Amino acid sequence: MNNKKNVGILIFDDVDILDFSGPYEVFHRTRMSDGIQSRLNKKTAPFRVFTVAKKLENISVSGGLRIKPDFNFKESPKIDILLIPGGMGTRKLLNCKVTIKWIKHYSKKASWLTSVCTGSLLLAKAGLLKNRKATTHWGALDLLKEISPSTKVIKNKRVVNDVIITAAGVSSGIDMAFNLVEILYGKNVVSDTAKYIEYNRSKKIVVN
Amino acid sequence: MNNKKNVGILIFDDVDILDFSGPYEVFHRTRMSDGIQSRLNKKTAPFRVFTVAKKLENISVSGGLRIKPDFNFKESPKIDILLIPGGMGTRKLLNCKVTIKWIKHYSKKASWLTSVCTGSLLLAKAGLLKNRKATTHWGALDLLKEISPSTKVIKNKRVVNDVIITAAGVSSGIDMAFNLVEILYGKNVVSDTAKYIEYNRSKKIVVN
Numbered sequence: 001m002n003n004k005k006n007v008g009i010l011i012f013d014d015v016d017i018l019d020f021s022g023p024y025e026v027f028h029r030t031r032m033s034d035g036i037q038s039r040l041n042k043k044t045a046p047f048r049v050f051t052v053a054k055k056l057e058n059i060s061v062s063g064g065l066r067i068k069p070d071f072n073f074k075e076s077p078k079i080d081i082l083l084i085p086g087g088m089g090t091r092k093l094l095n096c097k098v099t100i101k102w103i104k105h106y107s108k109k110a111s112w113l114t115s116v117c118t119g120s121l122l123l124a125k126a127g128l129l130k131n132r133k134a135t136t137h138w139g140a141l142d143l144l145k146e147i148s149p150s151t152k153v154i155k156n157k158r159v160v161n162d163v164i165i166t167a168a169g170v171s172s173g174i175d176m177a178f179n180l181v182e183i184l185y186g187k188n189v190v191s192d193t194a195k196y197i198e199y200n201r202s203k204k205i206v207v208n
Numbered sequence: 209m210n211n212k213k214n215v216g217i218l219i220f221d222d223v224d225i226l227d228f229s230g231p232y233e234v235f236h237r238t239r240m241s242d243g244i245q246s247r248l249n250k251k252t253a254p255f256r257v258f259t260v261a262k263k264l265e266n267i268s269v270s271g272g273l274r275i276k277p278d279f280n281f282k283e284s285p286k287i288d289i290l291l292i293p294g295g296m297g298t299r300k301l302l303n304c305k306v307t308i309k310w311i312k313h314y315s316k317k318a319s320w321l322t323s324v325c326t327g328s329l330l331l332a333k334a335g336l337l338k339n340r341k342a343t344t345h346w347g348a349l350d351l352l353k354e355i356s357p358s359t360k361v362i363k364n365k366r367v368v369n370d371v372i373i374t375a376a377g378v379s380s381g382i383d384m385a386f387n388l389v390e391i392l393y394g395k396n397v398v399s400d401t402a403k404y405i406e407y408n409r410s411k412k413i414v415v416n
Contacts, residue, residue, distance in 0.1 A: 017236075018405060021229035025378065028225075028271035036347040040296070049271050058276060063236035063257050066276040068266060088248070138406070139244040158406070169406035170233065174379070197226060198346070198366070198377035202408060 007049040008079035014089030016062045019116040026177035034192045052076045073102045082110040086117030100126050113164045116173030120166040124148035133162040137169035158205040215257045216287035222297030224270045227324040234385035242400045260284045281310045290318040294325030321372045324381030328374040332356035341370040345377035366413040
């Protein structure tokens, strides 16, 4: 498939492992044609997924797993879908001007801006959730409101789509990714990918 | 918490990212005391999670993500819970005598032997699923039977527990990990961890 969409995932020390690996799985396993065979190569893959970090040094993910980012901030390719995962590391990043500036800059170029869990705190800090509906991990709902008072903070929904798509905690990111794939390529493509990764999508999870 | 259990996760080129990161998340976020605060440190964490690979070189996970393993085969610490994830890379490993031998060796020392997705093909190849019930990704059920003809291959269940615990495809590994945590530490510990990572566990998923 030509014209693949670039999915750029921000990673940082103490990013939650499932926050980014759930959507990573969904995007990189999506195919425009059904079945097992289509997953053996990338011919009908509509997405190219990569990670971006401030520097190219290894990142220490939640739990200690070490990951080598694909790109640093300065060398990142064009990003069509920008994904900001959460994790304990987001608290430190709220004070990192370079990261907030990078998010702000790349969000303008991206067609879709998404977050998982406390990743939405960084979007809020970058001023991107003003007057929008948004969600985050249940333990950070108050903090989201504190950072961005004009945001209508939604509780008890796994995915909130108000131009910017935010997900609730951790595993909700899988539903968020499926939600975006459905918007872009329809139900059949999503059903086949969900079947492939044996994921039971939650029903009525999205607030538009 | 003293006497943490070591969870050793085998990783290899083309291991599926969610196959191992799902259980990784569950084990490393489990706490013996409830709530958000307990996740800020590892005091009440009952598990220590690490990755093991044949060599200490970077592993290229499905989709291209590069991970630095924590240990190589020769230097791996004692493993209480051995987890074998799946992915396209398992096909090549079926012919890797060093890996099959390592699995066989460490399985004897481990208290629990688990797999996700096509990880069970490697257990079968190591002769560990003889005369046992087991499952795998729906696309590999026939291959599992071929490798281990005496295995009773179970379809349409996310987790099969017959001393050795095998999970169906990809995201089923999250349920597998929760199943084992429930066996070890009970429903309350599991419910609190599932709430923390906002995961809706499937019901009636286990065959014993």
